[in-house]
């Protein structure tokens with residue numbers, strides 16, 4: 001295998017109890033010659049058992065997970081835990097502190113940087129640490145997202161299809177246990193370098209999810225995350241089953257994103273006028289919106305159409321678009 005990480009830490013992953021410390025990534029700059037980027041990490045451990053790794057702030061401008069995991073760190077006590085819970089509430093800390101998707105230090109998108117590079121820029125070094133140190137100790141992983149500044153989402157938990165039916169069955173069981181109102185299966189991969197794709201390579205039972213967006217903090221999204229994380233920890237065997245919690249919830253609605261045709265892209269640069277709302281059910285060929293040219297109002301707007309039927313689960317937040325920006329995407333009922 002490759003080189004070792006240059007990140008060091010003051011937490012001991014094998015020690016029982018609650019530790020809240022930092023991962024130190026050497027970062028030498030004018031204001032601090034021997035300085036470090038200090039990325040928060042918590043380990044809450046009690047004896048032998050499964051390891052659950054919960055992560056937020058993969059994208060810095062996606063906040064529900066960051067809020068929920070900070071609260072979890074302060075409230076979860078080792079006495080409740082069987083095994084180990086590792087929590088990173090702000091994985092790409094420079095991005096989280098900047099309220100930005102990517103790191104201001106290197107323009108790095110942590111969720112496109114896996115499996116990372118120990119000698120790379122900060123974002124790649126963080127990805128490498130997660131992939132080479134944390135993933136090998138992890139049995140269950142949840143990477144908490146939202147749509148970020150540019151997208152709005154209807155909240156859902158998700159899993160990504162792997163090449164292993166056995167792993168997919170375990171992820172599906174975890175997805176249902178999390179208990180979000182909507183659970184989504186990603187069959188389509190947008191790009192490379194995702195954290196959850198890397199976790200799947202390690203054969204970890206892996207969930208993701210989008211719990212809001214628009215660079216805001218969703219009240220309902222935080223509720224779903226906080227309840228769901230407890231359910232996920234219980235499902236993993238890290239928390240004792242609690243008869244008072246959860247009760248008989250409404251079963252989750254299973255949906256899927258199957259291919260590129262679920263996504264609508266802006267056909268031109270301009271000002272995009274959407275004509276559908278989140279949650280609308282649309283038909284193939286239906287108008288999604290149109291691009292206006294405010295610098296030349298004589299010019300006819302250019303339409304963008306849905307290429308398949310489905311429910312609008314994601315919409316672009318910003319009005320201005322470049323050609324190729326995703327303006328909306330659909331999900332359809334899960335067919336299994």
Ligand code: CA
Pocket residue numbers: 059062145146147148
């Ligand atoms: Ca995201």
